[in-house]
Amino acid sequence: MKKWAVAMAAVLLLFSGCSNKGKEKVQEPVKKEKVVEKVEEKEQEKQEYPYFYPLTGIGSTTETDGRAVAVMVNNHPKARPQSGLNKADVVYEVLAEGDITRFLAVFQSERPENIGPVRSAREYYIELAKGLKALYVAHGWSKEAREMMQANYVDNLDGMVYDGTLFKRSKTRKAPHNSYITYDNILKGAKQKKYSMKKSPSSFTFMTxxxxxxxxxxxxxxxxxxxxxxxxxxxxxxxxxxxxxxxxxxxxxxxxxxxxxxxxxxxxxxxxxxxxxxxxxxxxxxxxxxxxxxxxxxxxxxxxxxxxxxxxxxxxxxxxxxxxxxxxxxxxxxxxxxxxxxxxxxxxxxx
CATH class of the missing domain: 3.50.90.10 (YerB-like)
Incomplete structure (x- = not known):
């Protein structure tokens, strides 16, 4: 009986060893896959790009040339939430009248489908757009801003001229919080007015x-x-x-x-x-x-x-x-x- 018990124990140990070896073979591919994922992430981090967007510094495998578009966006509580701000490279927030700010949303690396509500121009917003060599988009103006736009101080699309054509009114909001423009219509307007869209803005300085x-x-x-x-x-x-x-x-x-x-x-x-x-x-x-x-x-x-x-x-x-x-x-x-x-x-x- 003792000899039989010893023989059975030896057999069980043998099967146990084979079972463990089987488990190790199943686990090996999982470990390798995890390592590959980490290596791929490191390779992506080290990737060197030949081009960079001037207003974000983000790298690209394709050319990043192109004119910036600067759109006046309404920030009245009745205009919130706005459309397109998440795609802007830079947003300038400045007081207009009273205690309400407006946004100058600048797009160059991304093109949102819809932007707005679009609001009226002021001189200092125009100066910011001019500094970026941008096409300026607004709906309405102050007296001084109107003179600058009509004198073509900056290339511009004015919603007072294109209301109902390039600019569309939302039925879910009331004026003056309901004027919108699509990026396609911005490009259409630039083509109509024979504006070049190839002038890239100057670049900011970016860290690594x-x-x-x-x-x-x-x-x-x-x-x-x-x-x-x-x-x-x-x-x-x-x-x-x-x-x-x-x-x-x-x-x-x-x-x-x-x-x-x-x-x-x-x-x-x-x-x-x-x-x-x-x-x-x-x-x-x-x-x-x-x-x-x-x-x-x-x-x-x-x-x-x-x-x-x-x-x-x-x-x-x-x-x-x-x-x-x-x-x-x-x-x-x-x-x-x-x-x-x-x-x-x-x-x-x-x-």
Whole structure:
């Protein structure tokens, strides 16, 4: 009996060993697949691109030439959520009249299907578009802006001329919050007016991916920008460390695309202080976007005090006389008045 028990134990051990070997053979391909995935990710990170978009610094395997398009977008609460902002390379947010801001949304690397609501022009928005060599799109104008557009100071498409043709009215919103234009119609209008769409804007300076991972500065995981006591145009930016980008909120609601519900995600938030002057009884402003001044540059959950300068039409961050590089990706520029000042208008790590 003892001999029989020993023989049975030996047989069981033999089968057990064979079973374990079988399991190891099944597991090997799974381990190899995981390693391949990691190698492929590293190879993608190291990929060198021959071309880069001038306003985002993002690489491309195809040529990135092409004219920028700058569209005036409404920011009244009745105009939210807007269409197309998630595709903009750069958005400039500046006060119009009263305490309501408007956006100059600049597109070059991406083409949204629909953009709007489109709002009226002001001189300083036109100057920003001019600095980017962009085709300027607006619906309406101030007196001074109308003179600039009609004199072709900047190539433009005016909704007052093309209302109902290139510009369409939404039935779900009331004027003046219901004018929209498609990117196809922008190109159609440019062709009608014989505007070239080949003039690329000048490029910003961008950091490398390695530099992006080593951004330093004071903590800025949550940023509040205040434009008035009423708070109608105030916004909050919250850093999402999982994607390395800022989410934007206005009126307590996240800024998303009306048509796709896609979130606006930002890599750079550049807040600049500029002199604002009221120039008439209606409340029109003159804003100095030439002289430079105080600024905050917010990236990767960090904030640095810098200055801003107008470099041949581009508003850029500066430090010790040198241009500060941006993180590759999308940028939002907030212009706040010198009174009450940037230190009062901006607060960090708010709840």
């Amino acid at each position: 991916e390695a530099e992006r991972k080593n951004v330093t500065g004071n903590e800025a995981t949550s940023v509040k920008i205040t434009y008035s006591k009423g708070g109608i145009s105030d916004s909050v930016l919250k850093f999402d460390s999982t994607v390395g980008k800022y989410k934007r909120f206005s009126g307590g609601e996240q800024t998303v695309d009306l048509d796709t519900n896609e979130a606006v995600l930002l890599d750079n938030v550049f807040i600049i202080e500029a002199v604002h002057k009221i120039i008439d009884s209606y409340g029109l402003r003159d804003i100095d976007l030439q002289s430079g001044g105080k600024a905050y540059l917010i990236q990767m959950g960090k904030v640095n005090e810098v200055e801003w300068a107008n470099r041949n039409g581009l508003i850029v961050p500066m430090k010790n006389g040198q241009e500060v590089p941006l993180v590759q990706g999308k940028t939002w520029v907030n212009v706040v008045p010198t009174t009450p000042g940037i230190e009062t208008s901006v607060s960090f790590n708010v709840k």
